[in-house]
Amino acid sequence: MEEKIISLDNLSFFVNDLIKDNHIVIGQDSKEINWKRITGAKDIVVNSKNIPSNISYKEFVFAKTEPIIYYKNKKDEFDIVEPALPRQKLVFLGAKPCDARSIEIMSKVFNWDYKDKFFNERAEGSIVIGVACNYQDKFCFCTSVGLSPVTEKGSDLFLVPLDEKNFALQIVTERGKEFIQPYQKYLSDGNQAKSKEILSKIKNPEKRFETSKVSEWLTNNFEHKIFDNVGDICVGCGQCAFACPVCHCFDIVDEECDYSSGRRMKNWDACQFGLFTLHGSGHNPRETQGKRYRQRIAHKFKYYQDKFDEVLCTGCGRCSRGCPVGIDIAEVVAEINSLA
Amino acid sequence: MNELRAKAKELLTNGTVKVVIGYIESTTPDRTKPFIARTAEDAEKLVFNKYCVNNLALYLTRKEFRRTGVVGIVAKGCDVKAIVQLIQENQVNKDDVYIIGMNCNGVVSELGQDFSAETIATKCLNCSVRTPLLYHTLLGTLEDLPKREDKNFVLMQKLDAMSAGERWDFWEDEFERCVKCYACRQACPLCYCERCIADKTVPRWIESSAHTRGNFSWNIIRAFHLAGRCIGCNECERACPAEIPLSLLNRKMGMVAKKEFDFVAGMGLDTPTLVGTYNLNDNEDFIK
Amino acid sequence: MEEEKQFEPKIAAFVCNWCTYTGADLAGTSRLKYSADIKMIRVPCTGRIDPVFLIKAFEKGADGVLISGCHPNDCHYNTGNFHARRRWILFRQLLDFVGIDSSRVHFSWVSASEGKKFVDVVTEVVNKVKEKGPFTRYAKINKEFVIHE
Numbered sequence: 189m190e191e192k193i194i195s196l197d198n199l200s201f202f203v204n205d206l207i208k209d210n211h212i213v214i215g216q217d218s219k220e221i222n223w224k225r226i227t228g229a230k231d232i233v234v235n236s237k238n239i240p241s242n243i244s245y246k247e248f249v250f251a252k253t254e255p256i257i258y259y260k261n262k263k264d265e266f267d268i269v270e271p272a273l274p275r276q277k278l279v280f281l282g283a284k285p286c287d288a289r290s291i292e293i294m295s296k297v298f299n300w301d302y303k304d305k306f307f308n309e310r311a312e313g314s315i316v317i318g319v320a321c322n323y324q325d326k327f328c329f330c331t332s333v334g335l336s337p338v339t340e341k342g343s344d345l346f347l348v349p350l351d352e353k354n355f356a357l358q359i360v361t362e363r364g365k366e367f368i369q370p371y372q373k374y375l376s377d378g379n380q381a382k383s384k385e386i387l388s389k390i391k392n393p394e395k396r397f398e399t400s401k402v403s404e405w406l407t408n409n410f411e412h413k414i415f416d417n418v419g420d421i422c423v424g425c426g427q428c429a430f431a432c433p434v435c436h437c438f439d440i441v442d443e444e445c446d447y448s449s450g451r452r453m454k455n456w457d458a459c460q461f462g463l464f465t466l467h468g469s470g471h472n473p474r475e476t477q478g479k480r481y482r483q484r485i486a487h488k489f490k491y492y493q494d495k496f497d498e499v500l501c502t503g504c505g506r507c508s509r510g511c512p513v514g515i516d517i518a519e520v521v522a523e524i525n526s527l528a
Numbered sequence: 529m530n531e532l533r534a535k536a537k538e539l540l541t542n543g544t545v546k547v548v549i550g551y552i553e554s555t556t557p558d559r560t561k562p563f564i565a566r567t568a569e570d571a572e573k574l575v576f577n578k579y580c581v582n583n584l585a586l587y588l589t590r591k592e593f594r595r596t597g598v599v600g601i602v603a604k605g606c607d608v609k610a611i612v613q614l615i616q617e618n619q620v621n622k623d624d625v626y627i628i629g630m631n632c633n634g635v636v637s638e639l640g641q642d643f644s645a646e647t648i649a650t651k652c653l654n655c656s657v658r659t660p661l662l663y664h665t666l667l668g669t670l671e672d673l674p675k676r677e678d679k680n681f682v683l684m685q686k687l688d689a690m691s692a693g694e695r696w697d698f699w700e701d702e703f704e705r706c707v708k709c710y711a712c713r714q715a716c717p718l719c720y721c722e723r724c725i726a727d728k729t730v731p732r733w734i735e736s737s738a739h740t741r742g743n744f745s746w747n748i749i750r751a752f753h754l755a756g757r758c759i760g761c762n763e764c765e766r767a768c769p770a771e772i773p774l775s776l777l778n779r780k781m782g783m784v785a786k787k788e789f790d791f792v793a794g795m796g797l798d799t800p801t802l803v804g805t806y807n808l809n810d811n812e813d814f815i816k
Numbered sequence: 817m818e819e820e821k822q823f824e825p826k827i828a829a830f831v832c833n834w835c836t837y838t839g840a841d842l843a844g845t846s847r848l849k850y851s852a853d854i855k856m857i858r859v860p861c862t863g864r865i866d867p868v869f870l871i872k873a874f875e876k877g878a879d880g881v882l883i884s885g886c887h888p889n890d891c892h893y894n895t896g897n898f899h900a901r902r903r904w905i906l907f908r909q910l911l912d913f914v915g916i917d918s919s920r921v922h923f924s925w926v927s928a929s930e931g932k933k934f935v936d937v938v939t940e941v942v943n944k945v946k947e948k949g950p951f952t953r954y955a956k957i958n959k960e961f962v963i964h965e
């Protein structure tokens with residue numbers, strides 16, 4: 189892998205140039221709540237010691253709300269207008285390894301039978317500039333789902349903080365190489381030995397479970413009481429799903445509609461909501477919170493694996509940190525692991 | 529703590545209560561989480577400390593507990609306010625709860641922090657119910673609370689001094705982040721409606737889309753539905769992943785209720801609810 | 817100035833069936849003229865006016881709102897207007913706090929026999945809303961996701 193060096197100052201110039209060249213640069217908000225469009229070098233927060241933001245950056249590829257069609261009533265038929273989707277050149281700056289793979293992972297479900305152009309138009313052209321992670325708390329478990337604080341998986345370019353003022357810039361993918369080409373002037377030659385040494389010093393979070401074991405247990409223990417124990421206290425707030433970098437459920441609703449016209453919106457939804465599976469008949473196949481929580485775990489650690497050979501979780505720990513009633517997903521899955 | 533465990537054990541074994549809703553230690557020692565103790569063995573796990581932020585009254589309106597018989601609950605003063613309000617609103621039968629009241633020395637504002645003057649929850653700064661108003665057993669002893677400036681109050685004054693337009697801009701910035709997860713609602717002990725107005729679709733009063741307009745209408749109506757009912761536990765704000773200062777809205781409504789009606793929610797079993805009643809002499813100087 | 821003259825405010829009026837609506841009817845049959853800027857929405861009682869109606873009115877482009885019903889003690893359902901009054905006291909101040917200027921929202925008691933009062937109230941409300949001008953902040957957020965063809 190090719191490696192360069194970029195100084196902090198040059199990183200600012202680089203970002204300014206990107207913005208000038210019509211890239212949409214997305215970075216973590218300084219309050220660590222969510223991600224925002226960066227308007228200039230002053231907004232840059234590339235910090236390997238940051239806690240993962242409360243809410244991931246998925247909303248830039250999978251919008252929290254967006255119109256998918258507009259319709260208009262003409263005498264006997266409807267006129268359907270599709271929203272224009274200008275191809276965006278998104279750049280995610282400073283993605284931790286537990287964020288960097290999110291688009292790749294979601295892309296599988298958005299391109300399975302139906303190709304979701306809303307997702308694809310944004311995701312396909314996007315560039316992920318990852319950063320090695322030097323933050324760690326009890327909620328992090330990237331190593332349990334096949335990632336690590338130092339992996340470049342998912343990134344096109346990967347930053348390693350060398351000292352206060354310099355980053356090593358690893359060129360990971362062909363796309364990344366092409367993307368960085370016009371900005372060579374900001375890079376100088378790197379030395380892999382130094383970044384390797386730095387990366388080797390970063391401690392891994394402890395591995396808590398084996399995904400294959402968990403998936404197998406889930407196949408055989410659909411009715412296990414562990415889910416009801418969690419359901420006892422889970423309040424079904426959906427914070428976990430909305431904060432998650434890879435949860436991707438949505439609901440479709442019409443709004444602004446009257447007899448003549450309207451628009452159809454695609455909005456985030458979550459399997460922890462009681463209404464998520466409520467049928468028109470009044471029947472609800474997941475009528476208790478325990479059953480809803482089982483869905484959350486099984487979707488992440490079994491169904492998605494069975495279907496797409498991916499764990500639907502990057503181990504970022506957001507859902508656990510933010511859960512108002514302290515449900516820790518790694519703890520639950522580790523318990524399953526110990527039962528298996 | 530031993531007192532609490534012993535009491536819970538006693539209540540569970542002698543059949544006074546079917547379950548005790550309490551706290552247990554969570555992922556790290558500076559966190560706790562709700563726990564439903566069903567057996568004497570479960571009772572051994574209960575804890576009470578400065579990290580017991582959750583308002584457990586939230587669980588009292590759950591269907592499964594309505595049928596359980598008497599439910600025991602570990603409650604701080606502010607949690608008891610919620611219980612009182614629930615009794616007032618006929619959501620909880622007074623005889624169906626057994627309150628293990630805790631003399632309270634404040635809690636942290638966010639889990640995962642040490643308890644200090646910096647991190648003590650805003651609601652605790654001027655708390656008048658550190659000994660709960662209603663309890664069946666009272667445990668713990670009171671100590672002095674750390675003090676700090678009430679930053680929210682300062683912000684509130686700043687907002688009050690702004691023009692309506694400036695306030696709109698402030699809230700537009702805040703509401704923009706809302707993702708419509710409704711965690712604020714789910715975490716609130718007084719948001720117990722089986723079907724929330726936000727989930728009604730025929731007609732759809734509050735747009736479910738998380739755009740600015742939908743977010744304004746949700747946040748305004750949420751605050752209004754809690755006017756005169758919110759007891760200020762700040763669970764909504766704590767649950768909000770977008771860190772929207774929801775407590776400002778609730779607090780404003782609380783201040784209006786106090787100023788206009790001399791009413792404070794959850795403070796007594798004898799006072800009728802605020803919006804369920806009226807007074808012939810209510811102010812009407814704004815009506816033509 | 818030119819623009820201001822042309823500004824025709826949109827004002828949603830929620831009126832109760834038993835008093836104000838009948839009062840407005842009386843104004844009509846007495847051939848009293850009132851502004852067409854008022855769009856009247858008849859509801860059974862002021863107690864039926866959920867505050868969400870006001871928000872909806874603003875969402876739909878209203879520059880002002882009028883709410884009107886029976887005088888205290890005259891409510892067809894005895895207490896609807898008393899309950900409503902209490903809610904308004906709270907809601908007005910919430911609106912102000914989130915930046916929706918409550919001086920765009922007007923309240924009145926107009927009985928079935930007060931055709932003249934109805935006309936006066938409407939005139940006053942229309943003038944006041946004209947003075948305030950269009951409600952641009954809602955207009956701005958209403959543009960989100962509107963398709964431009």
Ligand code: SF4
Nearest residue numbers: 422423425426428511
């Ligand atoms: S954040 Fe916690 S309480 Fe909320 S739905 Fe998820 S697991 Fe349940």
Ligand code: SF4
Nearest residue numbers: 432501502504505507
């Ligand atoms: S399930 Fe939780 S830990 Fe896993 S990716 Fe989603 S938010 Fe992160």
Ligand code: SF4
Nearest residue numbers: 605606632634652655
């Ligand atoms: S508000 Fe009062 S009762 Fe509630 S946690 Fe703070 S000090 Fe304790």
Ligand code: SF4
Nearest residue numbers: 716758759761762764
């Ligand atoms: S609105 Fe918020 S502060 Fe008020 S009772 Fe509900 S959760 Fe507590």
Ligand code: SF4
Nearest residue numbers: 706707709710712768
């Ligand atoms: S918790 Fe916060 S983000 Fe979620 S709906 Fe409520 S205000 Fe919006």
